[in-house]
Amino acid sequence: MDRILFRGQLNKYRTPYEDEVSFVKDFEELTEDPLAYKRERLEGHFTASAWVVNKERTHTLLTLHRKLGRWLQLGGHADGNENLLEAAMQEATEESGLKSLTLVDSTIFDLDKHIIPARPHVPEHFHYDVRFLFEAEINEPLHVSKESISLAWIAFDSVTDMIGYNPSILRMLEKTSKSEILL
Numbered sequence: 001m002d003r004i005l006f007r008g009q010l011n012k013y014r015t016p017y018e019d020e021v022s023f024v025k026d027f028e029e030l031t032e033d034p035l036a037y038k039r040e041r042l043e044g045h046f047t048a049s050a051w052v053v054n055k056e057r058t059h060t061l062l063t064l065h066r067k068l069g070r071w072l073q074l075g076g077h078a079d080g081n082e083n084l085l086e087a088a089m090q091e092a093t094e095e096s097g098l099k100s101l102t103l104v105d106s107t108i109f110d111l112d113k114h115i116i117p118a119r120p121h122v123p124e125h126f127h128y129d130v131r132f133l134f135e136a137e138i139n140e141p142l143h144v145s146k147e148s149i150s151l152a153w154i155a156f157d158s159v160t161d162m163i164g165y166n167p168s169i170l171r172m173l174e175k176t177s178k179s180e181i182l183l
Helices: 003-012 020-029 084-096 157-162 167-177
Strands: 045-053 059-065 074-077 110-116 125-136 148-155
Touching: 003 020, 003 084, 020 045, 020 125, 020 167, 045 084, 045 167, 059 157, 059 167, 074 084, 074 167, 084 125, 084 148, 125 167, 148 157, 157 167
Parallel strands: 045 125
Antiparallel strands: 045 059, 045 074, 059 148, 110 125
C-alpha cells in the first residue's frame, strides 16, 4: 500500500464512531506531507498497528509498552515505510515473535490520533495510528521484545479490567466483538 492507495482507503473509510470520523481529515492532510511517515516530523507522524485476535475471536494480544507503561496493541513507527500494512505486520512480528500471524483484511480496521508525552530529546507529539486486523494462534509461544515489559492474550471480557478505560482499545474490541469490519 503506497501513499496514493492509502489516501484512497482513507477516502472510502466509513465508521460509526464519531472520534474516528473526526480523525479522517487529519490523516488525509498528513498524507500530503513528505515527512509524514518519519518520526523526524516532530509535530506528529504515521504509525502502524496490528490488532491481533485469536481465530475464535475470544482473545486479543496486548503488550505492556515499556516506555508508556500501558497495555496496548502491537505496533510502532513507520520509519519511512509508506506501506503501513507492511509496517504493522513487521512491528507485530518483531514485538511478539508470532509465526502464525495472518492478515484478516488489507483495508483499514481502525484509526486513532493520540498524543505522545514529551521525553528527553523528543517533544510531545501526535501519533496518527493506522490499525489492521490480524489473527494468530493463541497457543504459539510468544517472544517479548525489548520494547515491551510483557505480552499477554487477554480474554475480551477481561480487557477493561486489564487496561482500564482506553477508548481506542475499547473501540477496536467492540468492532471485533460485533464483527464490524467497516470498509
